[in-house]
Amino acid sequence: MTAAGVVCAACGFELPPTAKFCLECGTPIPAPEKSAEYKQVTVLFADVVHSMDIAAAVGPERLREIMTELLERSALVVERYGGTVNQFTGDGIMAVFGAPISLEDHALRACLTAMGVQREAERLAADVKSRDGVTLQLRIGVNSGQVIAGEIGSKAAGYTAIGEQVGMAQRMESAAPPGGVMLSESTARLVEDTVALGDAEVVQIKGVDTPVKARLLRAIGEHHPHSRRESRLVGRTRELNFLTAVLDEAVGGAGCAVNIVGPAGIGKSRLVREVTAIATRRHVAVFTTYCESHASDVSFQVISRILRAALGIDGLAADAARVRVREQFADADDEDMLLFDDLLGIGDAAVTLPAIAPEARRRRLSALINSAAMAQPEPAVYVVEDVHWIDEVSESMMAEFLAVIPQTPSLMLITSRPEYRGALMHASGAQVIALRPLNHAHASTLAADLLGDDPSLADLTDHVSTRAAGNPFFAEEIVRDLAERGVLNGAPGAYTSRGDIGDVDVCPPRCRPRSALASIG
Numbered sequence: 001m002t003a004a005g006v007v008c009a010a011c012g013f014e015l016p017p018t019a020k021f022c023l024e025c026g027t028p029i030p031a032p033e034k035s036a037e038y039k040q041v042t043v044l045f046a047d048v049v050h051s052m053d054i055a056a057a058v059g060p061e062r063l064r065e066i067m068t069e070l071l072e073r074s075a076l077v078v079e080r081y082g083g084t085v086n087q088f089t090g091d092g093i094m095a096v097f098g099a100p101i102s103l104e105d106h107a108l109r110a111c112l113t114a115m116g117v118q119r120e121a122e123r124l125a126a127d128v129k130s131r132d133g134v135t136l137q138l139r140i141g142v143n144s145g146q147v148i149a150g151e152i153g154s155k156a157a158g159y160t161a162i163g164e165q166v167g168m169a170q171r172m173e174s175a176a177p178p179g180g181v182m183l184s185e186s187t188a189r190l191v192e193d194t195v196a197l198g199d200a201e202v203v204q205i206k207g208v209d210t211p212v213k214a215r216l217l218r219a220i221g222e223h224h225p226h227s228r229r230e231s232r233l234v235g236r237t238r239e240l241n242f243l244t245a246v247l248d249e250a251v252g253g254a255g256c257a258v259n260i261v262g263p264a265g266i267g268k269s270r271l272v273r274e275v276t277a278i279a280t281r282r283h284v285a286v287f288t289t290y291c292e293s294h295a296s297d298v299s300f301q302v303i304s305r306i307l308r309a310a311l312g313i314d315g316l317a318a319d320a321a322r323v324r325v326r327e328q329f330a331d332a333d334d335e336d337m338l339l340f341d342d343l344l345g346i347g348d349a350a351v352t353l354p355a356i357a358p359e360a361r362r363r364r365l366s367a368l369i370n371s372a373a374m375a376q377p378e379p380a381v382y383v384v385e386d387v388h389w390i391d392e393v394s395e396s397m398m399a400e401f402l403a404v405i406p407q408t409p410s411l412m413l414i415t416s417r418p419e420y421r422g423a424l425m426h427a428s429g430a431q432v433i434a435l436r437p438l439n440h441a442h443a444s445t446l447a448a449d450l451l452g453d454d455p456s457l458a459d460l461t462d463h464v465s466t467r468a469a470g471n472p473f474f475a476e477e478i479v480r481d482l483a484e485r486g487v488l489n490g491a492p493g494a495y496t497s498r499g500d501i502g503d504v505d506v507c508p509p510r511c512r513p514r515s516a517l518a519s520i521g
Contacts, residue, residue, distance in 0.1 A: 039099040041161060042110040042144040042187060043169035044083070046074060046117055047092035049137040049178045057134045066136065067091060070124055077116040081109040081294050086160055092138070094169075096161045099149035104264070107144045107190035109294055114140045114181040115220055122179075141172025142217070143184040171205035172214060181217040188215045189484075195220045231476060232449045233274050235442030236267065239433050243275045243413075246431065250411035251284060251379040257402045257412040259425055262435035265473025268415040271435070272383055275413065279381045285310075286381045291389035300343055302394035306382060307369070308344055321346040329372060336368050362393060366400045373401065379409035388420035395423055402427035437470025446472055449493065450479045456497035 007014055013024035021028055048054065048070070055063045067090070074093050075085050083097040095113065098106030118138060125136040145165030168184055176182035188197055198216035205212060233240070239260075246256050260268045276286045289305040308314050311328060313321040322341055329337060335354050339361055341347040356364070384390070384398065398412075405412060406429055414424055418434075425432070438446065443465040451457045451464065460482075468475035479495075482488045488495040 037149060038146055039102065039149045039161070040106070040145070041096050041098035041147050041149065041165075042106045042142060042190075043086075043147070043161065043166050044078075044095045044097070044110045044114060044140065044142050045089075045092065045170045045173035046095075046114075046138050046140045047089065047173050049139055051091035054134050054136065058132050062132065066124070066128055066132075070121060070136075073120040073124065074117045077113050077120060080116070081113045083109060083113055092173075094166075096147075096149065099147070099161060103293070105293055107142075107187050108194055110142050110144075110187070111181070111183070111191055111195055111217055111220060112294065114142055114217060118179065118181065137178040139173050139176040139178060140181040141169050141174065141176055141184075142181065142187050143169035143172050144187040144190055167207070168205075168212075171207070171212075175203040175205055175214060177216075183215050183217050185213040185215070231270075231446060231472070233267075233270060234446045234449070234472070235438045236271055236274075236435075239271060239435070240274055242433070243271070244278060247275060247279060247282075247284075247381070247411055250381075251282070251409060253409050255405040255408040255410040255412075257405055257414060257424075257427060257430040259414045259416060259430055259432045260435065261416055261418055261420075261432060263417060263471075265471045266435045266437065267472045268435060269385060270472065272385070272413050272415060276381055276383060279411075284379045284381055286383065288383040288385070290385035291387055291391075293389045296389045296391055299391050299393040302384065302390050303397050304343055304345060304394075306384065310380070310382070311344070313344065313346065316346075318346040318348070322348070329368070332368060336364055339365055340368060362397060366397050369397070370401055370404045373408050373410065374404055376408065376410075380411075382410060382412045383415075384412065384424075385415045387414050387416045387422065387424055390422070390424075399423040399427055402430060438472065439470065440465065443468060443470050443475065446475055447479070450475060451488070452490070452494045452496070454494075454496045457495060460497060 008022040008025065008027055008029065011022060011025045011027070013022055015023060015029065019029050048067070051063075054066070058066070071088055071093060078085050078093070078095045081097070082101070082103060083095045084099065086094040086096050095110070097103055097110045097113070103109060117140065121136065121138045128134060128136045143165055145163075145168070147161040147163040147165050149161040165186075172182045172184050182203075183191070183197070185200075188200075196218040198218055200213055200215055202211040203214045243258065246258060250256055260271060262268050276288070279286050287306055287309040289302055289309065291302050295301050311325055313324055316324065321344070325340065325344065325346070326337065329340070332340070338347070338351060338353055339356070342353055343365055347353070387395070390398075402412065402424065416425070424430070437443075444461060447461045447465040447468070448457075451461055464475055464478050468478060479488070479492070483492075483495065487498055489498055490496050
């Protein structure tokens with residue numbers, strides 16, 4: 001195999017990847033083997049409640065129409081959030097998130113899909129009720145864990161996933177109430193910082209002797225602030241001092257942008273939280289937004305979020321929001337304000353937008369925003385997290401804002417992973433901080449802070465710091481995993497070991513979604 005394609009085994013001639021025969025000697029080219037592999041995924045099962053009763057009421061032909069429409073709508077939602085429809089079950093679907101393409105936020109995507117599928121089912125149910133007089137409802141179950149995914153069997157029937165975790169997702173579906181979404185404990189842990197969950201409950205499921213924990217998915221909202229115990233910031237004194245000095249300059253009128261770069265879990269968000277806490281203590285306004293992998297193709301999403309926060313219109317009805325915005329843009333052109341309303345998602349449906357080309361619209365909105373920023377006398381800190389997932393239009397408009405930020409009392413903190421090479425990294429005057437892994441001394445200090453100082457933990461502290469490899473988030477997750485497995489007793493920062501830790505397997509951290517990764521960077 002080469003970068004260009006394949007090589008003929010008979011003559012060595014390089015071929016395109018889709019070649020069935022060698023273009024030089026005619027030798028047949030065997031199809032590449034598709035092996036199965038272990039993957040960390042989230043599995044979703046959706047099933048129609050009392051489908052046999054519906055069939056008896058409407059007949060097989062009408063049932064086929066209803067199911068076809070439901071499954072087509074559901075498949076579109078699965079596709080929107082990057083999942084794979086693994087199989088149709090006649091009256092439901094199974095979908096997998098995190099295979100074949102690995103997704104760090106597979107659990108969050110599955111939850112977004114579950115809520116989206118339920119909304120589609122509700123819309124369809126209204127039509128079915130009106131036409132057929134029957135009630136259409138779905139149960140959905142979601143579970144996360146390791147599966148074997150790939151082409152299974154000598155005669156591949158398509159990409160599939162098998163394993164205990166698939167069965168658990170199906171059991172969660174059977175435990176869900178009509179119209180509800182039931183999450184297993186493993187999925188709930190992965191998304192608990194981002195979604196609204198019902199109280200933990202114990203459900204009895206088929207094939208398992210002891211009841212298992214589960215939680216209902218209530219809603220998905222904005223990213224929740226970090227709610228777990230905040231570990232001490234370790235090993236970032238130099239970076240924090242630099243950012244504090246930059247903040248002082250920005251408050252004094254010399255605005256600046258700083259890109260904080262590093263791999264997942266290295267501490268980007270943790271460092272940002274420390275700086276914004278300093279800004280808040282100095283009575284400097286802080287406005288935060290974030291980018292999401294599943295929304296990178298949604299134009300204006302990130303810029304709209306940060307503007308809504310800065311303008312103080314989150315939670316307001318559209319009419320009230322428009323009034324507040326116009327108070328702050330009293331001298332703006334009326335046509336520009338219509339475009340601005342639309343950008344913010346507060347437009348009047350009865351008003352027709354100006355017929356303007358997309359690029360002209362972007363330029364006019366950028367000019368409006370930048371003029372307002374330069375006229376703003378009060379200092380502010382703007383935080384944009386995970387710009388490696390930013391949508392193209394938001395990136396372009398923010399890059400234009402960075403060109404004028406030196407003329408404003410503003411500090412913009414941008415976090416990204418090393419693979420990001422976009423416009424925000426190349427803005428004139430922007431600073432860059434590249435976070436490195438913690439050294440051994442700092443990693444040991446962090447591990448001791450997470451575990452506590454009980455004598456029984458001495459060896460475990462060294463184990464954790466070594467396995468975390470200088471990544472603070474990994475250290476947090478390892479300790480959390482040990483506590484959940486019962487290896488540790490007590491509370492964070494005050495644990496004791498349950499017994500001899502000589503045989504303890506310090507596991508690598510679970511893969512968690514953007515919201516959880518953001519809790520430490």
